[in-house]
Amino acid sequence: MLLDLDIIKKHLNIDPDFCDDDDYIVTLAEVAEQAVEKHIDSRLSDIAKEEDGLPSPLFHAMLLFIGNLYANRESVSYSTAVEVPKSYDYLLSLYRNYNGKKD
Numbered sequence: 001m002l003l004d005l006d007i008i009k010k011h012l013n014i015d016p017d018f019c020d021d022d023d024y025i026v027t028l029a030e031v032a033e034q035a036v037e038k039h040i041d042s043r044l045s046d047i048a049k050e051e052d053g054l055p056s057p058l059f060h061a062m063l064l065f066i067g068n069l070y071a072n073r074e075s076v077s078y079s080t081a082v083e084v085p086k087s088y089d090y091l092l093s094l095y096r097n098y099n100g101k102k103d
Contacts (some may be wrong), residue, residue, distance in 0.1 A: 001030060003063070033062065039096075042095065058091065
């Protein structure tokens, strides 16, 4: 897992001592990593090696995605939601591999 559980919990505003959801949060982090790799068509481990760590835009895109999955555990919402401009999709577009080949 590329993201540290403590950082994810801080992003989610979860008390570090609350551990009941830790396993669930780890699965969300795994989903976020796979989704981001699919979205940008590149391996995050390759990018992390090349950049000497995970670039901040990809790091924060994954945190945004995890936050969304954690807060919205169902596919139906009964309130009106508005996408925040320049968030997840914008951050990932900075690293999108348009040549179709994974390095």
